[in-house]
Amino acid sequence: MSDASTLFDKLWRAHVIRPLSDELDLLHVDRLLIHDLSGGRAMIELAEKGLSVRNPELCLATPDHSISSLPGRTAASSPFGEQLAGGLRRAAEAAGIRHFGLEHANQGIVHVVGPETAFTLPGSLLVCGDSHTSTHGALGALAWGIGSSELTHVLATQTVRQRRPRTMRIAVDGELGEGVEAKDVILHIIGRLGVDAGVGHAVEYAGSTIAAMSIEERLTICNLSIEFGARMGMIAPDDVTFDYLHGRPLAPAGEDWDRAVAHWRGLVSDDGVDFDRQEAIDAGEIAPQVTWGTSPWQTLPVDGRIPAPDDFAEAEKRHNSRLALDYMDLTPGQAIAGTRIDRVFIGSCTNSRLSDLRRAATIAKDRRVAQHVTAWIVPGSQVVKAAAEAEGLDKIFLEAGFEWREPGCSQCVATNGETVAPGERCVSTSNRNFVGRQGPNARTHLAGPAMAAAAAIAGEITDVRTLAN
Amino acid sequence: MDKLQTLQGVAAPLMRPNIDTDIITPAGRLMDASPETMHQFTFEPLRFLPDGGENPDFVLNQPAYRGAVILVTGPNFGCGSSRETAVWGIKGLGIRCVIGESFGDIFFNNCFQNSVLPIRLPAEQVAELAAEAGADQGNRQFTIDVAARTITTPSGRELPFELPDDRQEALLEGLDDIGQTMKHDGAIGEFQERDRQARPWIYLSGQQS
Numbered sequence: 133m134s135d136a137s138t139l140f141d142k143l144w145r146a147h148v149i150r151p152l153s154d155e156l157d158l159l160h161v162d163r164l165l166i167h168d169l170s171g172g173r174a175m176i177e178l179a180e181k182g183l184s185v186r187n188p189e190l191c192l193a194t195p196d197h198s199i200s201s202l203p204g205r206t207a208a209s210s211p212f213g214e215q216l217a218g219g220l221r222r223a224a225e226a227a228g229i230r231h232f233g234l235e236h237a238n239q240g241i242v243h244v245v246g247p248e249t250a251f252t253l254p255g256s257l258l259v260c261g262d263s264h265t266s267t268h269g270a271l272g273a274l275a276w277g278i279g280s281s282e283l284t285h286v287l288a289t290q291t292v293r294q295r296r297p298r299t300m301r302i303a304v305d306g307e308l309g310e311g312v313e314a315k316d317v318i319l320h321i322i323g324r325l326g327v328d329a330g331v332g333h334a335v336e337y338a339g340s341t342i343a344a345m346s347i348e349e350r351l352t353i354c355n356l357s358i359e360f361g362a363r364m365g366m367i368a369p370d371d372v373t374f375d376y377l378h379g380r381p382l383a384p385a386g387e388d389w390d391r392a393v394a395h396w397r398g399l400v401s402d403d404g405v406d407f408d409r410q411e412a413i414d415a416g417e418i419a420p421q422v423t424w425g426t427s428p429w430q431t432l433p434v435d436g437r438i439p440a441p442d443d444f445a446e447a448e449k450r451h452n453s454r455l456a457l458d459y460m461d462l463t464p465g466q467a468i469a470g471t472r473i474d475r476v477f478i479g480s481c482t483n484s485r486l487s488d489l490r491r492a493a494t495i496a497k498d499r500r501v502a503q504h505v506t507a508w509i510v511p512g513s514q515v516v517k518a519a520a521e522a523e524g525l526d527k528i529f530l531e532a533g534f535e536w537r538e539p540g541c542s543q544c545v546a547t548n549g550e551t552v553a554p555g556e557r558c559v560s561t562s563n564r565n566f567v568g569r570q571g572p573n574a575r576t577h578l579a580g581p582a583m584a585a586a587a588a589i590a591g592e593i594t595d596v597r598t599l600a601n
Numbered sequence: 602m603d604k605l606q607t608l609q610g611v612a613a614p615l616m617r618p619n620i621d622t623d624i625i626t627p628a629g630r631l632m633d634a635s636p637e638t639m640h641q642f643t644f645e646p647l648r649f650l651p652d653g654g655e656n657p658d659f660v661l662n663q664p665a666y667r668g669a670v671i672l673v674t675g676p677n678f679g680c681g682s683s684r685e686t687a688v689w690g691i692k693g694l695g696i697r698c699v700i701g702e703s704f705g706d707i708f709f710n711n712c713f714q715n716s717v718l719p720i721r722l723p724a725e726q727v728a729e730l731a732a733e734a735g736a737d738q739g740n741r742q743f744t745i746d747v748a749a750r751t752i753t754t755p756s757g758r759e760l761p762f763e764l765p766d767d768r769q770e771a772l773l774e775g776l777d778d779i780g781q782t783m784k785h786d787g788a789i790g791e792f793q794e795r796d797r798q799a800r801p802w803i804y805l806s807g808q809q810s
């Protein structure tokens with residue numbers, strides 16, 4: 133069938149204002165998310181150029197990167213909070229942009245706030261000056277991260293100039309095993325395909341396993357798309373998506389809602405359509421994952437052994453693994469379980485939503501964080517925090533010895549000064565285990581929320597399946 | 602934006618794969634970042650020792666490569682974050698061209714926004730360029746000709762590279778994207794008017810809350 137289209141094709145085509153060359157299109161931006169690290173600055177730059185924000189009503193700003201997560205915080209609680217969060221507030225107010233400031237009931241990490249307020253909608257083209265913008269594709273949006281010059285461009289013109297990527301479909305089919313979470317699925321995929329498999333591609337996740345997932349799980353999957361190089365990850369919207377969005381603050385209502393849903397139902401890849409690349413993943417093969425290295429592909433099942441550089445066929449992987457093992461201070465051949473840890477961070481746009489905290493709380497309930505471990509829970513947004521408190525999750529965590537903190541990026545990137553100390557080992561539910569990501573010489577092991585909670589209790593990396601029993 | 606027409610100078614080989622944006626400009630250095638100051642921290646984890654002194658093993662610290670204007674990189678250079686500081690940082694060190702087998706997509710785009718030319722070549726060609734760049738010899742001058750889309754190596758070999766017309770024009774003329782797009786403001790307005798009929802739910806009203 134020659135006129136069959138992928139979900140990606142449909143989303144792209146709907147936003148072309150005009151082609152600029154054979155390969156370059158001018159696309160309409162329906163939604164722009166702005167955060168404190170680059171947002172205030174971009175708006176100041178715009179003003180300096182004598183330009184104004186073209187469509188402020190299509191933008192949403194909230195501080196997340198620079199602010200402290202300390203209970204009772206103010207903008208002044210972190211080194212650059214006043215400068216950056218304050219700068220964002222002033223710039224947003226001047227431009228007439230919707231702003232969820234530090235005290236607002238909707239403040240949070242941009243990639244948590246967008247979906248939960250229904251600022252992000254199926255079929256929308258959404259960009260943000262942050263590489264994890266792929267997250268929003270979980271609702272059937274065409275979403276990707278842009279740099280700060282591009283951000284200024286969007287503010288001024290409500291458009292992006294973009295080259296069409298190739299398409300890739302990853303089908304995940306089958307039932308997930310006990311204790312296996314969405315985070316494990318995507319880490320397994322990255323481990324299988326490699327860190328640059330998605331470069332130049334827009335990825336659609338499909339298959340029975342994805343269809344059975346909640347929106348929060350799908351957000352976790354799409355969040356890590358950039359960790360194998362794909363700027364965009366997406367999932368066709370379905371009834372799960374529509375149920376999730378219905379009644380949220382910025383969702384269409386009344387007649388508009390019905391029209392929107394009718395429109396959204398067409399946002400699927402047509403039968404028999406070709407993708408530039410296809411991959412199939414068997415869900416039954418996936419075990420709870422934990423990373424051992426300094427790149428997300430360096431992951432292994434928690435009951436596995438740390439690989440030796442010579443286990444890898446490619447010279448490049450051998451070289452990378454040698455550097456990583458040295459940085460992480462790990463010995464090949466050892467079981468990864470039993471590795472002693474100092475810190476646990478449960479948070480970030482990957483895994484800081486209500487269902488993530490519920491899974492961690494199930495593990496934490498009636499247990500104690502190991503003496504030598506500092507463990508933080510940083511909810512993704514004020515909405516998540518309030519919902520968790522309403523069902524008593526904060527009490528479970530506090531009684532177990534976790535710290536219950538205020539929403540933001542916090543230790544995921546540590547730009548707010550909340551670093552993991554040099555040499556310390558942290559199990560983190562975030563998305564990057566890069567050298568120095570959580571602070572100079574900090575050692576990061578990525579895992580899902582239940583695994584991270586289990587590690588906090590055990591004081592070492594541990595198989596959540598054995599603890600749960 | 603400044604123009605980039607021809608570039609002549611030394612190329613430094615930095616072949617470690619997957620050099621991510623957290624290595625190029627560490628997160629702890631972003632808060633006060635500006636295009637003018639970022640170079641102080643570029644490649645910090647590789648370039649400096651824990652005591653703050655220069656790491657003599659790092660290629661850009663070696664006398665032959667201090668003035669390098671080209672970086673020959675391992676695969677997937679610039680993967681990771683969207684932070685444009687990564688490009689500010691390398692440009693601040695004097696680098697105006699990066700050559701590699703593959704790059705992080707956002708980094709690749711950000712380069713053009715700052716008049717830095719990223720060139721993708723097959724792995725074997727990158728390896729050959731790295732070998733020539735690393736050779737201990739008198740003449741170390743590479744020449745990049747943006748108009749001709751060629752790289753000339755110290756040994757006199759000429760390699761073509763791909764560069765879309767619009768990118769080439771922007772580099773040669775120093776064109777700024779915003780100015781280019783503003784010319785289409787009428788078309789943008791028409792698109793929104795049409796789209797507002799088809800998808801009214803996209804067009805939120807002004808600030809609420």
Ligand code: SF4
Nearest residue numbers: 264480481541544545
């Ligand atoms: S939580 Fe981490 S990955 Fe997500 S937006 Fe914040 S810094 Fe980026």
